[in-house]
Amino acid sequence: MTNELKQPKYYVNRELSWLAFNDRVLEEARDTQNPLLERAKFLAITQKNMDEWFMVRVASLQQQVLVGHNNPDASGLLPNDQLSMISAAAREQIKNQYQVLNRSIIPALKKQGFELKHADNLADSQYAFLKRFFEEELLPILTPMAIDSTRPFPFLANDTLNIGVRLKHETDKSEKYTAVLQVPTTSGRVIALPEKNQVILVEEVVQIFLDAVFPGYDIKETTVFHILRDMELDVADDEDTPNILQEVQSKLQERERGRVIRVIVNTNTSKTLMSKIIKALDVSDERVYEVNGAIDLTFLSAWLKLIDAPYLEFSKFKGYESSELSPDNMFVSIKQQDYLLHHPYDTFKPVVTFIQTAACDDDVLAIKMVLYRVSGNSPIIRALADAAQRGKQVTVLVEIKARFDEENNVHWARELEQKGVHVVYGLRGLKVHAKMALVVRREDDAIVRYVHLATGNYNDVTANFYTDLGLLTRDSELGMDVSSIFNILTGYSDQEYFHQLHMSPNGIREFIYDKIDGEIANANAGKSAGIKMKFNSLSDEQMIRHLYKASQAGVPIELLVRGITMLKVNIPGVSDTITVHSIVGRFLEHSRIYSFNNDDNPEVYLSSADLMTRNLDRRVELLFPLKDTALRQRVLSIFQTMWQDNVKTRVLQSDGHFEKIDRRGLSTMNAQEIFIAESLSVQADVKRQEKSAQAQRKFEPINNPFLGGEA
Known part of the structure; x- marks a missing residue:
């Protein structure tokens, strides 16, 4: 039966599943029940999501083709087949993005009095204003780069807007010339005009006055194009790599010159100019996407910052902050009971206060933390530096291979070292994705450990719009386990036993297998069985097969999956009892919950890990239990509320697409609004x-x- 469950027909292609997730985000941009500015934000998010997907996933597939890797994925597709298929699907999604932009968002903003101006509808006063702006702010920094036999096509950096130009000399009309210039970023993407609530894009300003850049030449055509490069960071952190920090810094520089993976250009571009650009960038036609509108939809994020209209946004919300977790009460309160924090409905401030209080407390001897992603002005970083300067033992593992946060993390690693913090850069061959903090304190002539474990990052900014769960505890067994894990991360330790925690690589996979097997055994014995899980992505084939086996045994399985799921539902005799919901709403669902019925004695675990092969086999992740009955019930209640959502939920169908719930005759249930x-x-x-x-x-x-x- 195991071999039977390996058949490609039982799996969805990973990349198509990801595109389906981004489609769900795009649905939120279309949804007129969302406030207008929030819809614009969702549209900008779809662009950011897709950019990262191209720079990593599409780049990886292209690299596989280049090196001759020809193994099929779980759904039976070869890398080249996947590239062709997802290129067509991405093209359709990009077309839909621009339909939402042109037919919905921009007209609706204009109706509300917020207008994106163009060269053909500028007032004389606006033209004069922009001419001065161009001459004073843009012209001095523009660098036109001619393309000819002595001046080859210039290097264009990743994620940049550029302008391609076709010219003719005023006196020699027969000769044709081509040039490129990068759109400057110093003044921002969106330029506010003197008239209130009217703006124009900086690339359009450059195009209007481009004659000043090429005196003596006639401009025949201009086009704006955006390029993305392969941004995978291939760090050789093996025995031959003496300094991982230097290796990451070196690879960051190399990455900027990666192969071009996508070009977006305006649909009105002539074939002549288009072919010159595409040939020079050495990119296939499959990776070129023509759009009808402003290139790179992240300009919406910049525009929204200039719009002051709270009535067109979600109402402001600040999470609950318990006085029991104030600086004066922090350790006394945690000594008495465990605390579960559900962000952003519970504010993230107690987590920050936990570290700040430890830094100032004379009885605290040591602080240890793992940092994967932090904010640009992190109060936790400041607190750790303060603790070190106060003479405490402070050890921080900064994962400098965290994708797209590498530069930020290298900066913080250096900063912490200068303040006297002992910094570890990660483990050889593994990313450390676990979320944990340990405070060692002297109390009544004894050493005790206070612990924070979580599903999300120590980022005080994203905690306002990512949903996550965290535990503050003084539990002695969890404290000992966390201490052991830090010994593994910072020293040499082959810990074979943990009291309560489970750690990947390998440990979490085997533990979840055992728990699924336990539910299978209960179902076969006629006992109560069931599995409830919430995570971001499900792409590990072995885990999917284990869930299929549980379904074949009749175990009811409820999965809340935000993003990717390669599993198929409603396959007769294979996945009849599996239901998959996906919630995409105001907040980004990020928490991971693993719950097992255990014959009506539910066990509940939280984790930093998704059910992806990289999380289970190639990262350091943690899975931890909720031992307190009341906290277990709270998490099960959270799960149930989300499962009953019928506003932002989409349900996975047999053919692999997600469909909204038909609410006719049902009471409205929006889980995030309920929380x-x-x-x-x-x-x-x-x-x-x-x-x-x-x-x-x-x-x-x-x-x-x-x-x-x-x-």
Whole structure:
């Protein structure tokens, strides 16, 4: 039966599944129930998502073709077949992006009084303003690069906008000339005009006044194009690599000159100019995409920053902040009980306060953390530096191979080292993706450990719009396990046993297999069985086969998957009992939950790991239990609320596409809005209690000796 379950017909192609996820994000840009500016943000997100997908996944497939790697994926497709198929699918998605832009977002913004101007509809005063702006701000930094026998096509950096130009000399009309210039970024992508709420794109300003850059020549044509390069970071962190930090820094420089992986150009570009650009960039026609509108939709993010219209956005929301986890109460509170934080409905501030309080506490002896992604102005980094300067033992593993955060993490690693922090750059051959912090404290002549474990990064910015779960605990067994893991990460340790934690490589995979097998055994014995899981992606074939086996045994399986899922549902005799939901909404679903019915005695685990081969086999990840009954029930309740969502949920169908739930006759259930309402309700209750306590203190009797007794 195992070999039967390996058949390609049982699997969805990974890249098509990813494109389907980005389509779900694009649906949010179309959805008129979302506020207008939020719809524009969703559209910009689809561009950012697709750019990263091209730079990594499409680049990887192209590299496989170049080196002759010809093994099929789980769905039976060879790399070259995948490239052809996803190129067509991506082309269709890009066309849909521009339909949303041109037919929906821009007209709706204009109707609200926010206009994107073009060269053909500028007022005289606007033209004069832009002429001055061009001469003062843009012309001094523009660098026209001629293309001829002595001046070959210039190097164009990754993720840049460029302008291709066809020219003729005023006196020699027979000779044709070509040039390229990079659109400057110093003034930003979107230029605000003097008239309120009117803007123009910087590349259009350059094109309007391009004559000034080429005096003596007639400009016959201009076109804007955007290029992406292969941005995979191939770091050789093996025995022959003496310094991983230097290797990453070196590879970052090399990466900027990677092969061009995609070109986006305006559909009005002539074949003559197009062919010159494409030939010079050495990119196949399959990787060239023509669009009807502004190149690179991330310009929307820059435009939205200039729009002050809160009535066109989601209402502002700040998560609940428990007074029990304030600096004065932090360690006392955690000593008494475990705390589960559900971000962003619970604010991220207690996590920051946990590290800040430890840094200042005289009884704290050591702090250890793993940092994968942090914000550009991280308060946690500052707290760790402060702790080191106060003489505490501070050890931080900074994963400098975190994709697209490599430069930021190299910067923070250097910064922390200068402050006296002991910095580790990761493990050879593995990325460290675990989310954990350990505080070692002296209490009553004993050493105790306080621990934070989480599903998400220590990033105080993204915590406002990523949903994640975190645990603050003083549990001694978890504390010992975390200490052991830090010994593995920073020293030489072959720890074979953990009390409560499970760690990949290998450990999480085998543990989840065992738990699935336990549910299979319960189902076969006629006992209550069931599996509930929430994660970002499901692409590990062996794990999918294990879930298929559970379904064949009759185990009900509910999967909440944000992004990729290579699993197919409703295959007779294979996946009849598996249901897959995907929620795409206001917040990015990022938490990972693994729950097993265990004959009506549910076990609940949280993890940093998705069910992807890289997470299970090539990364250091953690999976940890919720031992407290109340916290387990809270997470199961969170899962159930999300499972009942019928507004932002799409359900996976037999043919591999996701479909929204038909809400006719159903009460509206938007899980994220429910969690917001619950958080606001708790905050309102706390304020009422505080006011009541203040009023009681104000009017309670005062023992006044001058009145001869109680007042």
